[in-house]
Amino acid sequence: ASAVNETSATVEEVRKTSEVTNQKAKTVSEKSQAVNQVVKSGQTSVEEIISGMNQINQQMESIASNVIHLSEQSQAIGEIIVSVTDIAEQSNLLAVNASIEAAKAGEFGRGFGVVAQEIKSLAEQSKQATTNIRNILTDIQRGISSTVISTEQGTKTVATGMKLTKDAQEAIAVLSQGISDAARAGIQITASSQEQVVGMDQISIAMENIRTAAQNNLEVTRQVEKTARDLHDLGNNLKEITERFRV
Secondary structure, three states: OHHHHHHHHHHHHHHHHHHHHHHHHHHHHHHHHHHHHHHHHHHHHHHHHHHHHHHHHHHHHHHHHHHHHHHHHHHHHHHHHHHHHHHHHHHHHHHHHHHHHHHHHHHHHHHHHHHHHHHHHHHHHHHHHHHHHHHHHHHHHHHHHHHHHHHHHHHHHHHHHHHHHHHHHHHHHHHHHHHHHHHHHHHHHHHHHHHHHHHHHHHHHHHHHHHHHHHHHHHHHHHHHHHHHHHHHHHHHHHHHHHHHHO
């Protein structure tokens, strides 16, 4: 009976330990699931950031393409201005020569001289206009160069950001996998602990049955011993009676 009681006490301790383990496993599993939700939210945010950076990168590439096209157009305009400047200078030279010839013609060349003067004035205006346009184009080309540099820097920054974001995404994916594994392990531990608790309960019931049976056996043994003593006494009495008859 003492051994049975000790075993029952041990089973009860194991059952309580299993219950504590079961509760801790549940807590770990719940916390792991909560953290996993946060990680999934982080993954969604990272994916949105990557999508936004891809859009920015596409916009930067579009800007770069437009800037290159604008640079080509400004160069073409510059070439046209050079041609216009050459024509204006030639027109100015022709106007000067025409004025000289008109002066030589005297009264007959007066009208032609007026036209030559107008051509000269127009040539000067054209030359001045082309100078102004050339200055504007110079400013535009400087702006284009600055924009190209900024675009290149922006593209590099976006590329760096993309790399860092993808690295973060990979790290989060690894973390998510680890947390998921931990959550699954927690669930398995919870299930195993629950099974242990059920098993310990069954063992406790079995030990209680054994203790009851042992007590019953003890009582039966006592009754058997008493019966044996009674039979022994009865045997002695019968022996004495038999001895008397022999005399």
